[in-house]
Amino acid sequence: MIKPSSLSFISAFVHNIHLPCLLDTGATHSFIHTSIVRRLRNVSITNIKQRFTLADGNTNVNIIGIVHLNLRIGQITTPISDFISKSLSHLCILGQYWLNKYSVDICQSTQQVIIHTAELSVTIPMDHRINQHHFPLKSTIAIIIPPQHERIIELQSPISSSPQVIFRPNRVLQSHNLVAIPNALISIDKYRTYTTVVNPTNRVCRIPINTMIGTFTIPPPK
Incomplete structure (x- = not known):
């Protein structure tokens, strides 16, 4: 049984390559980055x-x-059969098919993951370095902000859901476009989240679709 949870990572070996793997209960399939496949x-x-x-x-x-x-x-x-992509935010993502097949229990209270096979079960600790993983958040549409205005904009996340993440804005974007974007604690639902962009200047600000507005990290467990 997969219990609803925030994002969780475990350490695993993929053909003797040691990887932190993201357990994503919102993803149907499992994925691996092309950079890892080239090493296999x-x-x-x-x-x-x-x-x-x-x-x-x-x-x-x-x-x-x-x-x-x-x-x-x-x-x-x-x-495991992984779909190969170069557009992933993480090197290895384990989705629902694998999680269900091995009756994976994700236990946030004990910070452990239990994996079951027909022969045995294994309990392993979560990877507590989750706050080291940075995920991009990109604009879902082209954004136009009039002078002296602000907009709440929708952002696309590579991760399906998380109740709380730490958002940090793209400093280069802020400097280039002369906009203000606050640091914030935000939530992600169905691959979407929101932030505010302020245009304090006297000219129109235009931000293209698919622009990286910032990144987020997962707070470490308490």
Whole structure:
């Protein structure tokens, strides 16, 4: 049973490459970044060209193939088929299909993850370095802000949901466009969140679609 939770990471070995893996209960499939696949040897890869639409109905992930891997976590090794993409925010994302297949319990109260197979179960601690992972937030539409105005804008997240993340604005964007964007604690739902952009100048501010407005990190467990 997958329990609703904030974002969780575990340490795993993918063909002897040590990776922090994101457990994303909002993602149906599992994904791996092309940079990791290039380091793998003697793996089976099926080349495909496909585009996935995420649960928000708008966000697309371009897939270039499927790789068949062995994922080792503690004493358990499980086969897994990952979709390969270069547009991921994280190196390895484990989605619902894998989580359900191995009846993964994500226990926030104990900061542990329990994985079950037919032969045994293994309990491992979560990776507590989650606050080191930075995720981009991008504008979903082109933004026009009149002089001396502010706008609440919608942002696209690479992660499906989280009750609280720490948002930090893109300082280069602020300097170039002369806008103010506050640091904030925000929540993410269905790959979407919001922030305020203030235009204090006497000219119109234009921000193109898919501009990185800032990044977020996950607060460490208390």
